[in-house]
Amino acid sequence: MTAPDFLSRDVLLTCPLDCPDACRLKVTVGRDTPGGPERMLKVTGDAAHPITKGFACAKTVHYPSRANHPDRPLYPLKRVNAKTDPEPVWERVTWDSALDDIAARLRTLLETRGQGSILRYNYAGTMGLMEGTHVHALFRALGAPELDETICATAGTEAWSLGYGTRFGVDPADVAHARLIVLWGINSLSTNSHLTPHLTAARKAGARIVCVDPYRNRTAAFADEHLKIIPGTDAALALGVMHELFAHGWTDEAYIAEATTGIDELREAAREWTPERTAEVTGLDADVIRAFARAVGTTRPTYFRVGYGMTRHEHGGTNLRAVTLIPALTGDWRHRGGGCTLSTSGAFRLNRARLGAAHLIRPDAARVNMNEYAAALRPERGFGATFIYNCNPAVVAPDAGRVRAGLQRDDLLVVVLEQAMTETARLADYLLPATTFAEHADVYTSYGHHYLGYNPATLDAPGEARPNSWVFQQLARRLGITEPSVYWTVDDLLNELLTTDHPLLAGITPERLKAEGSVRLNLPDGFLPYAHGAETPSGKVQLSPAPAHREPLAALSAEYPVRLLTPPAHHFLNSTYGNLPNLTRAEGNEPHLLLHPHDAQVSGVTDGGLATLTSEIGSVQRRVKVTDAAQPGAAILEGTWWGLSAPDGRSINELTAQTLTDLGGGSTFHNTRIRIEPAQEAARG
Numbered sequence: 001m002t003a004p005d006f007l008s009r010d011v012l013l014t015c016p017l018d019c020p021d022a023c024r025l026k027v028t029v030g031r032d033t034p035g036g037p038e039r040m041l042k043v044t045g046d047a048a049h050p051i052t053k054g055f056a057c058a059k060t061v062h063y064p065s066r067a068n069h070p071d072r073p074l075y076p077l078k079r080v081n082a083k084t085d086p087e088p089v090w091e092r093v094t095w096d097s098a099l100d101d102i103a104a105r106l107r108t109l110l111e112t113r114g115q116g117s118i119l120r121y122n123y124a125g126t127m128g129l130m131e132g133t134h135v136h137a138l139f140r141a142l143g144a145p146e147l148d149e150t151i152c153a154t155a156g157t158e159a160w161s162l163g164y165g166t167r168f169g170v171d172p173a174d175v176a177h178a179r180l181i182v183l184w185g186i187n188s189l190s191t192n193s194h195l196t197p198h199l200t201a202a203r204k205a206g207a208r209i210v211c212v213d214p215y216r217n218r219t220a221a222f223a224d225e226h227l228k229i230i231p232g233t234d235a236a237l238a239l240g241v242m243h244e245l246f247a248h249g250w251t252d253e254a255y256i257a258e259a260t261t262g263i264d265e266l267r268e269a270a271r272e273w274t275p276e277r278t279a280e281v282t283g284l285d286a287d288v289i290r291a292f293a294r295a296v297g298t299t300r301p302t303y304f305r306v307g308y309g310m311t312r313h314e315h316g317g318t319n320l321r322a323v324t325l326i327p328a329l330t331g332d333w334r335h336r337g338g339g340c341t342l343s344t345s346g347a348f349r350l351n352r353a354r355l356g357a358a359h360l361i362r363p364d365a366a367r368v369n370m371n372e373y374a375a376a377l378r379p380e381r382g383f384g385a386t387f388i389y390n391c392n393p394a395v396v397a398p399d400a401g402r403v404r405a406g407l408q409r410d411d412l413l414v415v416v417l418e419q420a421m422t423e424t425a426r427l428a429d430y431l432l433p434a435t436t437f438a439e440h441a442d443v444y445t446s447y448g449h450h451y452l453g454y455n456p457a458t459l460d461a462p463g464e465a466r467p468n469s470w471v472f473q474q475l476a477r478r479l480g481i482t483e484p485s486v487y488w489t490v491d492d493l494l495n496e497l498l499t500t501d502h503p504l505l506a507g508i509t510p511e512r513l514k515a516e517g518s519v520r521l522n523l524p525d526g527f528l529p530y531a532h533g534a535e536t537p538s539g540k541v542q543l544s545p546a547p548a549h550r551e552p553l554a555a556l557s558a559e560y561p562v563r564l565l566t567p568p569a570h571h572f573l574n575s576t577y578g579n580l581p582n583l584t585r586a587e588g589n590e591p592h593l594l595l596h597p598h599d600a601q602v603s604g605v606t607d608g609g610l611a612t613l614t615s616e617i618g619s620v621q622r623r624v625k626v627t628d629a630a631q632p633g634a635a636i637l638e639g640t641w642w643g644l645s646a647p648d649g650r651s652i653n654e655l656t657a658q659t660l661t662d663l664g665g666g667s668t669f670h671n672t673r674i675r676i677e678p679a680q681e682a683a684r685g
């Protein structure tokens with residue numbers, strides 16, 4: 001139902017979700033009746049915003065359905081039955097009673113087992129610097145173990161930082177200048193959809209678009225050419241390209257001399273990677289590799305947009321690093337529209353010294369890698385309480401079956417702050433209702449463009465929902481914490497963040513950001529961050545140590561003959577939106593395994609049939625879609641669906657392992673070995 005015009009108004013707000021686009025949304029809010037509460041009615045994009053360009057994605061146009069979802073938790077709830085019972089039974093409690101009880105249990109834990117017994121678990125459900133990051137302050141003030149936030153980007157960050165230092169990227173507005181665009185390990189049409197208008201503009205001006213990906217995703221179908229690479233072999237392809245660049249003199253020697261170190265080592269490393277050898281390892285045709293390298297070598301500017309996909313493998317850090325070094329050989333960094341983007345986040349030079357009370361982190365603090373939550377939740381690790389916010393680990397974390405089992409322990413206090421009745425929320429001892437981005441104020445950066453965003457609190461919180469920051473401040477008071485930064489307001493935080501004289505933030509004051517809502521960083525016209533070097537210890541782009549190709553330790557075998565990749569779905573944002581029927585319908589109602597006809601035949605499964613997928617970690621059932629979009633030996637399941645949507649109620653992450661990447665302790669979601677067997681259709685009741 002849409003409110004009559006006189007009862008509704010439009011506001012501009014930044015999308016809080018974990019997505020590079022950080023869109024400026026036009027949000028229509030309104031009342032159903034005069035004097036009634038305002039709620040979110042409609043979401044589109046701000047037509048005046050240079051990146052958002054008037055459209056929200058196919059997911060976030062449905063945000064009102066999740067904000068107004070009938071299952072949204074609106075009151076503090078206490079679980080009164082065993083967490084091992086399949087259906088939670090809740091008792092509605094007051095905030096005071098929930099917070100008093102949680103604080104008392106924390107006090108007991110602190111006295112009997114120390115700070116080391118309390119573990120936060122969070123990720124980027126909101127990218128807001130207050131509700132997403134600063135809220136860790138409570139845990140740092142307590143001296144609780146640090147959570148290494150490795151589930152997504154650290155392998156890439158570490159890889160980038162070895163070569164380039166700070167993560168700068170090409171300004172999206174400059175992409176139209178590129179004449180060759182390589183979308184490598186990124187399904188950008190789904191995961192970075194506001195890049196598409198810039199890709200199209202470049203194409204209209206004559207650019208060719210090549211996609212490097214193990215399966216034909218939306219982006220591969222859009223591209224002019226698709227290089228269907230064997231997963232985990234990107235370093236080999238990158239070295240193969242470099243081999244040709246060196247062999248044909250397509251390198252920019254002036255750039256290499258001025259801006260890089262380590263060229264001899266890299267040249268030596270590339271020597272063995274002839275097109276034939278590269279073809280053997282990557283599964284691509286040697287002539288295709290030659291032509292690709294020629295295009296990269298002879299087209300200026302060439303723009304690489306790399307995603308995190310290729311990092312989610314054992315050697316993923318090195319693989320990504322190899323790819324990102326190509327433009328340092330061609331000198332594309334000197335050309336507007338050329339170079340490479342992994343992330344633009346390094347340009348946001350905010351003063352982060354006390355963000356999340358980072359100044360309180362002790363060098364010897366205990367640390368937990370978030371990809372190893374399943375292991376951390378084993379009783380012998382000694383955690384007595386875990387606080388989960390902005391995250392849905394029962395579905396998204398590796399080895400999710402063991403994560404769930406850990407959360408079900410009756411001796412572990414599980415506190416979940418949530419906007420949705422997720423499968424993690426269902427395992428809470430206390431489920432605390434959280435506000436959405438329209439209901440709290442916050443500050444936003446981006447990892448795909450260069451605009452800083454601010455949202456005021458626009459709507460009254462429904463029911464008794466509260467911002468994360470409110471909850472943690474209430475607990476801090478009860479625990480007698482005196483650290484001032486724990487109690488900062490968004491205004492305090494914003495003042496602190498903008499207390500810097502970095503030139504990229506020149507002229508951006510809290511007043512201006514709040515007045516304008518979205519402000520472009522003070523980038524020079526023609527932003528060429530690595531044109532003359534990089535912010536590394538040497539001041540140069542570091543080509544050494546030269547990246548090398550390595551075969552995965554978890555090699556395919558007779559027992560596990562297929563590699564499973566589980567990249568994002570078009571209509572979900574990680575597990576967010578997985579509870580909206582119109583979006584699950586758009587994704588085919590239930591998760592499907594995309595399986596190549598060859599593997600289907602070998603496994604004896606048929607199109608539309610149910611299969612059991614078994615990895616070293618666990619086993620799930622999924623319906624199969626036989627398609628040549630996949631490749632022999634590599635199957636794909638798009639989207640971290642809610643287990644509740646799957647035929648067996650299990651998350652796909654019951655198959656994925658806690659194995660870490662070579663760099664940055666990252667996740668290896670796309671590196672799962674499985675076998676596939678026909679399954680019995682369960683009788684549906």
Ligand SMILES: Nc1nc2c(c(=O)[nH]1)N[C@H]1C(S)=C(S)[C@@H](COP(=O)(O)OP(=O)(O)OC[C@H]3O[C@@H](n4cnc5c(=O)[nH]c(N)nc54)[C@H](O)[C@@H]3O)O[C@H]1N2
Nearest residue numbers: 185186187191231232307308309310567568570572573574
């Ligand atoms: N629609 C939508 N958008 C999203 C998200 C979402 O869930 N849905 N999630 C958001 C988040 S948190 C993130 S981190 C980003 C992620 O967005 P992307 O970076 O696009 O996603 P990835 O999972 O990293 O996978 C990207 C592609 O990498 C491919 N890939 C896997 N292994 C390899 C490999 O070894 N080599 C190569 N070349 N390719 C490989 C996959 O097949 C996939 O097509 O998207 C964000 N945007």
Ligand SMILES: Nc1nc2c(c(=O)[nH]1)N[C@H]1C(S)=C(S)[C@@H](COP(=O)(O)OP(=O)(O)OC[C@H]3O[C@@H](n4cnc5c(=O)[nH]c(N)nc54)[C@H](O)[C@@H]3O)O[C@H]1N2
Nearest residue numbers: 123124125126152390391392396417434566574575576669
């Ligand atoms: N198999 C497989 N698993 C994956 C991936 C994959 O490609 N394959 N991708 C991985 C990646 S890249 C990522 S980033 C992670 C993402 O995993 P998560 O960080 O768990 O992301 P979401 O699934 O979107 O869940 C975020 C939750 O935060 C809640 N939330 C949002 N805003 C707020 C708020 O202001 N306050 C509170 N309290 N809650 C809020 C939302 O309601 C939502 O339930 O998943 C990882 N898991």
Ligand code: SF4
Nearest residue numbers: 015019022023057060
């Ligand atoms: S999820 Fe990404 S593309 Fe969609 S509205 Fe939010 S920022 Fe934009």
Ligand SMILES: [Mo]
Nearest residue numbers: 018151152153
């Ligand atoms: Mo992510």
